[in-house]
């Protein structure tokens with residue numbers, strides 16, 4: 588017979604197990620929100636879109652929708668739109684990151700297309716009078732090619748926010764992946780920051796930007812909006828930042844998912860700590876993408892460069908994490924008309940206006956898949 592203590596323990600354990608089940612701790616990354624990562628049975632333009640949605644997007648916002656139109660000669664015009672109903676609020680007040688995400692989706696579509704039986708012709712901003720139609724990809728039937736290393740990397744690319752091992756990249760590797768990333772890009776450059784003292788100074792700027800962002804109430808609130816603590820939310824929305832993709836310490840990860848939704852300030856503190864002790868402490872190189880931040884076409888090109896870079900790194904056995912709090916805070920200072928804290932130092936590092944940033948290194952082993960929305964929601 589159970590005493591009170593035993594019965595109480597059973598209730599607590601039972602309750603915790605129920606919550607663990609609800610939070611997906613017992614079956615992480617299973618369910619419809621993750622099927623996009625499985626090999627697809629789809630063919631034609633639908634398969635191209637299925638590859639496009641595996642791209643990175645800011646906070647996993649997936650602010651894209653696609654309209655394929657098939658012509659009499661079987662070529663398909665795939666229009667890629669920015670879904671302006673999906674937004675990061677004040678964190679991305681000018682939709683710079685939203686447009687970068689569209690560029691990333693376009694890159695995946697282009698890279699996947701030849702093995703799916705299409706040649707591609709890309710036009711960025713095909714119609715000056717349509718702000719949301721950011722790219723048009725004409726797909727012309729061809730004999731399917733063997734998937735190249737970039738195409739093969741698509742389902743294996745995940746944002747890696749863990750601690751990168753000490754190995755430094757060679758100059759040769761950085762040159763090679765930079766050239767791959769910049770293929771077909773206009774108005775954009777990629778600058779590597781590798782010298783130890785420069786990396787330290789840029790790392791400090793990134794930690795300062797994370798600290799400043801969390802100290803700004805509006806930014807902090809909108810930054811937390813897409814964090815999905817609950818597995819049921821993940822399945823319901825198929826978007827956002829999951830706890831397991833943050834590569835927290837095992838204890839923090841379980842606590843964040845088991846305890847009632849962690850407070851925003853706790854999350855902010857944990858993010859600043861990770862930025863200081865993990866992200867910047869183990870960055871083996873930083874990449875700064877340079878281009879006109881205010882120009883939508885340049886943003887799409889830059890997003891395409893970022894995604895191609897990530898695929899090229901994964902194909903060569905390396906990892907990457909986008910890191911954009913410093914550009915977000917540069918824009919925030921400008922919007923509020925407060926003294927610039929981040930833009931001038933960033934421009935100095937890169938020798939031009941920085942539109943996005945990232946770190947790279949060998950994989951931490953902690954990167955996992957993030958949810959995706961159903962294809963039916965983004966095909967119109």
Ligand SMILES: Cc1cc2nc3c(=O)[nH]c(=O)nc-3n(C[C@H](O)[C@H](O)[C@H](O)COP(=O)(O)O)c2cc1C
Pocket residue numbers: 641642643644645646647648684685687688691744745746747748827828908909910911912943955956957
């Ligand atoms: C424009 C852009 C900005 C991003 N900024 C950040 C960032 O500052 N920090 C971060 O950890 N991830 C950042 N990401 C990565 C996204 O959060 C990630 O792509 C998304 O959650 C989907 O996960 P996946 O890349 O593993 O598929 C960014 C991605 C894009 C495209």
